[in-house]
Amino acid sequence: MQNTARSSGPDSRNCSRTISLLKEHYTKTGQVTALGKVAELDDPFRVLIATVLSQRTRDEVTSRAERALFGKFQDAESISQAGIGEIENLIRNVGFYKTKARAIREISREILTRFDGMVPEDLESLLSLPLVGRKTANCVLVFGFGKPAIPVDTHVHRISNRLGWVRTRTPEETETALSKLIPKVRWLDVNELMVRHGKNICKPINPRCDICPIARYCNYELKRR
Ligand code: SF4
Numbered sequence: 001m002q003n004t005a006r007s008s009g010p011d012s013r014n015c016s017r018t019i020s021l022l023k024e025h026y027t028k029t030g031q032v033t034a035l036g037k038v039a040e041l042d043d044p045f046r047v048l049i050a051t052v053l054s055q056r057t058r059d060e061v062t063s064r065a066e067r068a069l070f071g072k073f074q075d076a077e078s079i080s081q082a083g084i085g086e087i088e089n090l091i092r093n094v095g096f097y098k099t100k101a102r103a104i105r106e107i108s109r110e111i112l113t114r115f116d117g118m119v120p121e122d123l124e125s126l127l128s129l130p131l132v133g134r135k136t137a138n139c140v141l142v143f144g145f146g147k148p149a150i151p152v153d154t155h156v157h158r159i160s161n162r163l164g165w166v167r168t169r170t171p172e173e174t175e176t177a178l179s180k181l182i183p184k185v186r187w188l189d190v191n192e193l194m195v196r197h198g199k200n201i202c203k204p205i206n207p208r209c210d211i212c213p214i215a216r217y218c219n220y221e222l223k224r225r
Contacts, residue, residue, distance in 0.1 A: 155198030
């Protein structure tokens with residue numbers, strides 16, 4: 001592959017172009033993440049619970065648990081009245097399922113008592129819920145409400161650093177740096193595309209740079225040559 005990469009540091013236009021290429025590639029392949037699928041249901045509560053389930057859990061396992069839980073309980077009201085053992089049984093395969101079962105019931109109760117049955121649409125309120133950190137809250141904004149935010153998980157953190165867009169040590173630093181670099185109109189796409197890319201091509205170990213559609217814009221690939 002010919003080396004046509006930029007010679008200077010990252011800029012917004014470069015990021016936009018790279019995101020466009022990723023979007024083009026993954027639109028063709030048709031792969032969607034677990035949260036991407038839940039987003040299609042247009043139910044912020046379901047997105048919130050699915051995101052809690054997804055913490056430290058593979059996508060396939062998250063999807064199965066989410067479908068099992070919502071096959072039995074449809075909303076915050078019914079989950080708030082469920083027995084902990086019942087919830088645990090339905091989500092047993094996800095990581096930390098006992099902690100998550102308690103948190104999911106408590107979240108449901110707080111949504112009913114503190115937020116009038118509606119998932120809040122602002123970061124601060126979301127962060128006040130059990131087991132909801134910045135990544136989860138930002139996922140709810142993006143996948144539940146279509147509001148611009150950049151949820152940074154291990155895939156987004158790793159790929160942004162490999163591309164040379166950021167040089168950061170923590171997801172929080174990455175979120176801050178990316179929010180200055182990536183045009184806001186692109187924020188909605190970042191998590192979905194980078195998670196797909198991280199699972200399929202830019203894996204944690206042995207990334208498949210030979211088949212990567214954005215290799216010519218990547219610092220990691222340039223250094224390998
Ligand atoms: S070129 Fe390699 S390191 Fe860079 S984004 Fe693609 S797979 Fe990841």
